[in-house]
Amino acid sequence: CIERGIKRCKDDKTVKYMLMDLKLSVLQNLKKPKGNRLYIKLRREFHKIPKLARKTVATTLLSYPSLNTNETDLLKTRLWSQYYQNDRSTQVFIFLGKAREKIKTGNITEGIALYFKGLRIAKTIPHPTGIINSLNDLAWYIRHSHPHWALRLVNKAMYWVGWYREDARSVFYVFDTLFEIQRIVSDQRLGKTASLITSLQKYLPSGQGRGTREYYKETIQDCKYFIFDLKGSVFKNSNSLRNYLRRFMKSISSASVSSNISRGKLSAILNGKTKTVRGETIRKLIKGLKLKPNPLDDPAPIINEWMKMKIEDVFFDALEKLKGIKPNERVILLLLTYMSIFDRKEKLPYLSRKGRLEQAIELCTADMNEFTNFMSHRYETMRFTSDMINEMHPFIEGRKDLVKKFLGKMPKKRMKIFAVNYAELTEGDRKIVDAFARNYTRYDLGWKVYLKLPFELKEFVEFFHLKKRLSTLAFFASERPTERKKILRVFQELR
Known part of the structure; x- marks a missing residue:
């Protein structure tokens, strides 16, 4: 489609180079070697590009080398004209490109500082792509050293995705970043992100390369473990459930008293004679044993009933506020x-x-x-x-x-x-x-x-x-x- 457009508009150089710019972005996302050849071509012909298209092409050329982490011998694009140096939109991508280069060479601190410079300029314009990419990249590169700070940054990026992007497919990488960081910090809201990813992934294109379902296959698969069916109320009495309950029971007698469940019933659950456990029984155990479940690690029946209890509590609190x-x-x-x-x-x-x-x-x-x-x-x-x-x-x-x-x-x-x-x-x-x-x-x-x-x-x-x-x-x-x-x-x- 893009190729046909380029061939048809040979006489209109503005449209031609805008389409070539779009083609370069697509090839970069798909990680196709042809992208490098097109990058070199656009770089050589930059002086021929009409003014209306030049700024758009410039931002793509600035970003391309730093986004291709496997290519170390690509010549970087430099902008000698003061016009581009002073243009704020272009400045954003100059800082983002420099930040990525610093990160690639191990200069994390300098890279982070450059990202923040780009972010400040992007906010003043405002420049949606600059804001979202700066926040997302910052969060990604500090996710291990400063995970809670990273979570705050990516939450902001996620908010601006909702604000600026009606079609969120092009910024699916922000959902991926948020999901990864939420797992690192054991954020209990991870299930909501997993649910959104599962819904959104259906609209991603198939095939290879960044931005496709195949590219995010691992994340999409992992999300399934954090989505729970709240309709179920009878659960399999699995080994993981029994082992989990044993960890929090000092004795069957004390657990029976605190949960108001008979000793015989508790024994049957723990020794596996009871093949299924009702949701109401699990709720009694959560309350009686004063459990504080972790949605990332604990057995699904525990999380399922705990989530229902939380929804009910928050529901009635919300109703009281609505009445006022x-x-x-x-x-x-x-x-x-x-x-x-x-x-x-x-x-x-x-x-x-x-x-x-x-x-x-x-x-x-x-x-x-x-x-x-x-x-x-x-x-x-x-x-x-x-x-x-x-x-x-x-x-x-x-x-x-x-x-x-x-x-x-x-x-x-x-x-x-x-x-x-x-x-x-x-x-x-x-x-x-x-x-x-x-x-x-x-x-x-x-x-x-x-x-x-x-x-x-x-x-x-x-x-x-x-x-x-x-x-x-x-x-x-x-x-x-x-x-x-x-x-x-x-x-x-x-x-």
Whole structure:
């Protein structure tokens, strides 16, 4: 596809070199030797590249040698023109390239300092790729020497992935970094990252090279060990479970008293005569023995029931907080949480069904006792309720803050109309609205551009008191005409 484009635009050098730049990035990700030849070609022809394309090509040339860790004899690209030295976007990649070179030669301290310089410049622009890459690389290179600092840095990178990237496939490496560091520090939130990776990996391309499912095969496989089925309530009495319980029982008699389980039943569990163990029995043992499970190491039945207990506790705490919030604000919390969750068909199979979201919105504004009853029957909805109040995974928090700003632009009465109409849409149409809402805030960058608002959007924008320029940018963020037609159709139903 890229090759055909290059051949067809020989007369338009700007487009030609932009496509060659894209081709170099693809070859670099795939680790193809042809990338080195194209790098040399672009480097030699740099003086021929039109000004409009030169800055983009320059940033790729600056990064290429340092990203190819196996190639030590590639000549580095130097920029003699003061224009490029002073351009802040280019400066970011100059610092990132230098930082990687320092790391490759073992100068970790100097490399870290250069990453921070690049990060500071990237934040002032702001430059999404510069921010995300600086934070991610910093976290990766200090993960063993300063793991908790690394975790803070990669959590920030993950937040900005949610904020800046509607399609997170291109930055899957940040999820990989977070997962690795969470394992190092035994972070109990690792399961949430594993769940996101499992959902996102389905959309990665197949084949070889960076950014493919094959490249991240080991991480994807490891994630399966940290995802638990909360529907199960009867577990196999395995050797690992029995050995784990023995470690925390001083004697069967004392364990029987503290857990309120008969001595005979405990003996049958420990000697393996009982082939299965009920979830309720495991809960009694967790409470009675005052266990503090580790999701990374302990047997699955223990973690499964411990997670259920945590979800229940946090659910009821969240309900108490929700009762002290005004009904209109509860609707906003419910809606922005729902609109931000990734892969709802898998994460919210019940709540995303036709009629369920409408019911939840209606109950949370009218009768909190009925809302409690409605949400308490499933761990899916209990967890969702706690997410309305508590901090979520940083990737989701980034998406959540985008939607929060979008909904915050609407007058209260109009926002309630929006919520009700949104809930009546099909799940596919809701996703279209979600992406528009996030892009609306993403493109609020103070750009001095004027794009005419499509006539079909005018009524929707005016009714919900949205800004014309941001609505237009969010609309055209969908590149394909078919996608934009869908937006227009859905928004006719929303109004």
